[in-house]
Structure formats: C-alpha cells, structure tokens
Amino acid sequence: RSSANGQSTGVTSWLKTQAGVWTPYTIELGANIAMDIAPIVGMKPSVQVSSSALLVNPGQQVILNGRGASIFVWNADNGSVVNYTGPQLIVNPIQTTTYITxxxxxxxxxxxxxxxIFVSGDVVGVEEEPIESQIKLYPNPGKALTVQIQNSKTGMVKIALQSITGQVHHSNTLQKSTDQLEYPLNVSELPAGMYIISVEQAGRTVHRKWIKQ
Structure with a gap:
C-alpha cells in the first residue's frame, strides 16, 4: 500500500517520534522505501578484434582474439582463412592480410x-635487390614525415600511409628518375599514434612503422 504522498506503508517496523507520531522505520532513519528506480541502459556491445602483433616477418605467428559476442566466424581477404569458427584465430601470414570476424x-x-597484419618485406613478385634498408622515414617519431628512397632503381613508386586499423589516409604513385627520392607527406591533421608506411617499388612492398607525435 502507499500513502497520499507516495510513501510505502507496507512495512513491518514503525517508530514513534518525539511528537507522538508513528512513522515507518525506514523513513525515520532517513530512507524512503518507495523510491523511484530508473534503470540505466548502456550501449549495445560491439565486436572487437585484438592482435598480438601488427607488423611481423613472413611466417611469424600472430594471435587474434575476438570480443563482444558469443560466436565468432573468421575470414581473410586473401582467402587464406574461410569461415573459421572460434573466439581465437592463430595465423602465420606470409603477406599483408586483413582478417575479418x-x-x-x-x-x-x-x-x-x-x-x-602487415608483413615486412611483403613479396608480391620477384626482386633481385632488397629495398628494406634503402627506405627511411624521418623524423620518426615526429610531427612531420618525409619518405626517403635511396637506390639505383628508377620507375614507378607507390607510397601509402595507413592507420593500424587499415584505414588509408594517403596514397600516391610517383616517378623515380634519380638515385634518391624524397617525398614529404602532409600529416598535420592526423591524430597522434602509430601508422604504417607502405612503399612499393619494382614488384616488392616494404612496410615501416611511423609514430606521429
């Protein structure tokens, strides 16, 4: 039952005040047992993926874990994983691969x-001269970024900048006609964090980590 002011009268204990008025025990102690309770409803969960590494050598083991659901089905963009079921996926990629759950x-x-998962020295063709040591990023870490390529090869060079989640922020194809190519990227609007710089030259793609301050 409830009284006219909305307070519950369905209690088992009462106290008599100094004025001689009987009141429910809980109200006398400062608590009203007829409180309105408003539920707080949070956002629905979302599926998330974590990985043990983002930049690896060819064949290096990577552990992927799914969160936010009870059933997970995994696939890879290159077809190396098809409808694998389970909360955890262990892979050994030999080329840069996107895994979807x-x-x-x-x-x-x-x-x-x-x-x-970015694979260092990702081979997409036959290359006689490795270019990993011929590519530099500076400053690293830094608030600006220049990609330097120092080798005797000429021809088309593709340079891309991606976030660690795979979002492409910049991509451009250049003509390299001299031994040294320096290419400044506009990174002023990028938030601080880690990014992956990909350089493709003469049938080979190299990935480098860069930290934006």
Whole structure:
C-alpha cells in the first residue's frame, strides 16, 4: 500500500517520534522505501578484434582474439582463412592480410570487426635487390614525415600511409628518375599514434612503422 504522498506503508517496523507520531522505520532513519528506480541502459556491445602483433616477418605467428559476442566466424581477404569458427584465430601470414570476424549470439551494435597484419618485406613478385634498408622515414617519431628512397632503381613508386586499423589516409604513385627520392607527406591533421608506411617499388612492398607525435 502507499500513502497520499507516495510513501510505502507496507512495512513491518514503525517508530514513534518525539511528537507522538508513528512513522515507518525506514523513513525515520532517513530512507524512503518507495523510491523511484530508473534503470540505466548502456550501449549495445560491439565486436572487437585484438592482435598480438601488427607488423611481423613472413611466417611469424600472430594471435587474434575476438570480443563482444558469443560466436565468432573468421575470414581473410586473401582467402587464406574461410569461415573459421572460434573466439581465437592463430595465423602465420606470409603477406599483408586483413582478417575479418563476424560475431553473433548477442544483440550487437556492430557485428563485424577487422584488423590488418602487415608483413615486412611483403613479396608480391620477384626482386633481385632488397629495398628494406634503402627506405627511411624521418623524423620518426615526429610531427612531420618525409619518405626517403635511396637506390639505383628508377620507375614507378607507390607510397601509402595507413592507420593500424587499415584505414588509408594517403596514397600516391610517383616517378623515380634519380638515385634518391624524397617525398614529404602532409600529416598535420592526423591524430597522434602509430601508422604504417607502405612503399612499393619494382614488384616488392616494404612496410615501416611511423609514430606521429
């Protein structure tokens, strides 16, 4: 039952005040047992992916873990993984690969997440002269960025900048006609953090980590 002022009268203990008025025990102690309770509803969970490494050598083991769902199905953009089921995926990529997991079993906000594992010295063709040591990023870390390529090869060079989640912020193809190519990138609007610089030259792609301050 409740009284006219909305306070509960369905109590088992009462106290008599100094004025001789009987009041519910909980109200006398400063608590009203007829409180309105408003539920706080949070956002629905989203599927997330974490990885043990983002930049690896060819064949190096990487452990991927899914969170936010009860059932996970994994796939890879190059077909190396197809509909693998489980919360954890262990891979040994030999080339840069994006892994996608789709979650189910819960009411989710976003049911898909992905991560890209970059493979250093990613071979996409036959290359006689390795170019890993011929590519420099400076300053690193820094607030500005210049990519320097120092070798005798000429021809087309593709330079790309990606976030660690695989989002491409910059991509350009240049003509290299001298032994040294220096290419400044406009990174002034990028938030601080780690990025991956990819340089493709003469059929070979090299990835480098760069830290934006």
């Amino acid at each position: 789709t979650g189910s079993g819960l009411d989710l906000c976003n049911n898909t997440a992905s991560t890209t």
